[in-house]
Amino acid sequence: MRQFISILIISLLFISCNDETEIPAGNDVDDIKMRLVITIPPSTVYSATKAAIGQPIHESLVSEIQVLVFEDQKYRYRVPGISISSNTAQTTFTAHLKSTGSPVELLILANANEAVVSNEPSLDDSEDVVKRKINREFDNLVSNFPMYGVYKFPAGLSATQKQEITGIKMLRSIARVDVMATEVSNFKLAEVKAYRANNFLQVIPNEIGVMKVTIPSVPDGSAANVNSRMFPVAEEDLNEFSAQLYLPETSSPAESNRISGATCVVVGGYYNGSDKLSYYRMDFDPDNKDNSFGQILRNHKYIFNIKKVSAPGWDSPDDAANNQSAHIVAEVQQWDDNTIDMSFDGEHHFGVSTREIILKNKAGSKSAIDVATDLPDYTLQWADADGTPVGNESQSLADEYFTVEKNPDGSQLVVTALQNNTSDDAGPARNFVITAHRWKISVSIKQKYDEAASRVISLLTFNTGLGSLGSNIIASISPEGRAGGLRGILDNRNNFGPNGTVVCGGYNLIQSNVSNNKLTDALFAAFDVVYIHYMSNAYFGNKDAEKVHNWLKAKKNRVLIASYDAADVSKYLIAELLGGNSDIKFLVTNNGGFTIAPPDADNSYFISTGPFTSGAYTPISPDFVFRNFDYYHGEILLNTESAKGITPLLIGKAGGIVLGVDYSRRIVYIGDTDLGNYSLGTGGTEKNRINNTTGEISNDASKLMANVFAWITNTVLYGE
Incomplete structure (x- = not known):
């Protein structure tokens, strides 16, 4: 019978390979025809007694695909995957996408067409809203397993985009439960059943973009009221039960509700040679070692390894499920399916x-x-x-x-x-x-030798206004006075060099003439980084702003540094990037320094984990304040449309962003050009400014600016 089922599944798998059926997306999206390849975690059956190691094909079967397309982190449209070709290792399919200069993120959902259509996202929905919308009823998964994957195009999509994308990893939206009783001689395993599984599952995890979840994602309103069917364990299975029982994610219940509310597994079997079935309850993390009693995570495999059975169990599975576990000792082992080379011998495991x-x-x-x-x-x-x-x-x-x-x-x-x-x-x-x-x-x-060690990064600034870095390669030109400290950091090969703290060929600083609305695409194309510093609006016009924005979007390893130091500078650039200047507050009074942003996961690289705040260096003090050199600076106000997507690093007195990074668009925003200034200015000390022009990383101010350029360097070299 099992051989017949395997042949049937394989037949169904290849019948579905050439399905060209499309679900109308309501958009004209045929600008770019792209082939994508998704990989599915291996689904090995680990056996203590059987010589053969099986690959359950049904765990990797993909018969339908939907692609949800986000631009600038907002939902735009969806398209079906067509020409699907699938096997146990990978699935290839075609998607018709629309060209755009905005950053694009694809959420790829497999075997979830009905869930997507029934919970259709709305235009401009955020990822958080969409992932919580797309749920499906848990039906003991008689259909193919829903899965999720993600792929990003930080520089947007164009007709010149690579036409095949590979290596997209998928996560199953459910978990698997196996039971082994190979170590006990006084118990014969006969039946397995799960109780109180959630009646809905969330296809996309809350931890979006990760390939190893750590917390369950349970839809709002989901109830733990689904009991699986009773699975028989055949004589020839030799006290092993695997690759048949699958469950949705479940959160750990309150301690007072563990007995009656937790999802659990009930096994039935014959104790000590009896011909009467006894039933025993087994719990997930029963000792609560990880503070996760009853918790189940997607894409994980849970093996209940029965170590001891000491007495007859309950007469019915319902009685066992509704009482505390007794007379059975089971070790629960778990791992996510991204772990390779997992070995299991019935007593221990190692992967x-x-x-x-x-x-x-x-x-x-x-x-x-x-x-x-x-x-x-x-x-x-x-x-x-x-x-x-x-x-x-x-x-x-x-x-x-x-x-x-x-x-x-x-x-x-x-x-x-x-x-x-x-x-x-x-x-x-x-x-x-x-x-x-x-x-x-x-x-x-x-x-291995890193080619990045010889890659020189070209950075462009201009010969007018404040903050120009000058030129350091041919016909060396000194930096404008307000950029002397930053120039020193970039010139110092101990910071950025083949053997520096950040490995690269160094920075090639070039200063160019500026000509209002006459800068060329060819000029920008020669550079990896462009710094639009403090220049009057009369020098850098709207056409220049469009050109540099197009330059930025054309390749994913370019970085733009944009200033908004005063109302009469960068007007056209900021309007191009943020849609206007209305969310920027321009301050014309010296009201104290700029505080370091509260540390969090988004800014930790610049404050603690980056190359100039770890290893031989120390993290930036949470009390650090960067000095405000003069009367003028700008702040992008928090909780506004302009601030969305920007990670704050320095906060001004108006509560806005003085220094921030937009990771997805690869833009560094600087609200005070004097962040690169060596001079004392108002209230300057040895600790609250870059305090030298030779590039020594000697205080928190220099650490912060060096980490900003470390991020810029890595983005240019590795596109990340």
Whole structure:
């Protein structure tokens, strides 16, 4: 029977491959025909007793696709995926998309057509609104599994866009439950049933864009009132039950409601040779080790490994489900399906996220291996080129090239390079072996030469107004006085250079003449970064603003620095970028300095985790205030349309953004050109301004500005 079902599923899989049916989207979207390739996490069956390792095809089957298109983080339209070709590893399909210069994000939903049509997004809906809208009823998943993936085009879409996009990862919107009773000799597994599953599931997780969820996404109004059917366990399955029971995400109930409200699994079986069925309840995270009793996460596999059965259970499955678990001990093991090489032997489990570590060329480069195991005392050992262990087993490793260090709980291995690799040869390479219980896992380390070490970044400023960085390559021109501190940071090869804190070929600073509304596309095309500093509106016009905006949108690794220091500067540029100046407050009185924005996940790179605030440096103090040099500066007011998408770094006295970064559009907004000024100005001290012109990173002000340019550098080099 199982062989017949497998053949039927395979037949259905390939019948669906050439479905050209489209659901009308209500938009003219045939400007760009794009082929996309999505990959689905492997769905291996881990068995303690069977020699064969199966691949449940039904867990990876894709028969329908909808693509939701967002521009500037707002919903615009949807299109169906057509010409779908699917197998267990990947699915390819075609989508007809519309060209645009705005940043685009695609939310790709598989096997969810009915959910999308029934919960149609509205024009201009935010991603948060859309993801909470698209729910579907949980029907014990007799249909294909709903899945979700995302892909971004930060520079928009054009007819010259690459016509095939690969490597888009998908997450299943449900979890799988397996039960094993191979370690107990006095219990024969016969039946499995789930109780109190949620009646609705949310197709797109709240943690949008991530490929490993950590919190459940449960639709509003969902009720835990669905009981699965009773699944029989066949004699030939040898006390193993797998790849049949699937559940939606569930939140942990209140402690007072754990018995009657938590989703649980009930197993039926024969205790100690009896011919009477007994029923036992098993809970998710029963010991509440992770403060998640009863919690279920999507794209995770939960294995209930029965360790001991000490007495007969309840007479009925309902009785077992509505009472506290008793007379059974089960270890619950879980991992997400993005973990590879997971091994399970009925007693322990061990899995690693990768077997190959590739480090960048600079000393101090790090990479991590995530480890999923119940054996935190596993050991490490160097190995030769063939993977044969050499030397002694240890909890950490170190040689002249690399260190391998284990987190205290064993959940991660951090590999660090100790030397620079400054040549384009293969570079240093080592192998090591992880020994855990009966398993030996071989891992390779390589340190490759980074071409970014020789990539020079070209930055354009202009020869009028305030804040020009001048030229530092040919016919060197000194910076305008208010840019001396920033020029020093960029010129210092210890900051930005082949062996600098940020690895690159350095900055090529070029100063150009400015000609109102006569700047050319060819001029902008020669640069990676353009800084429109403090220039009168009479010098930089509306046509110039359009040209530089088009330049920015044309490639995803370009960055624009836009100033709004006073009402008589950058009027046309700000209108082009933000739609006008009405949300900017221009201050013409010196009312104190600019405070560092409250730290959060969005600005942590600039305040604590960036290259100039970590490692050899320290994070920026939460009390740091950047001095206000003179009377003039601008602030983009928070909670306005203009501020949307901008991460604040410095806040002014009017409560607006003086320094901020728009990640998706790749724009740095500067409301005071004097942030790059070395001079004292009003209230200047050694701590509240860039305090030298030689580029030493000696205080919080220089750390902040250096991290801003570290982000700019990485965006140019890696498009991120």
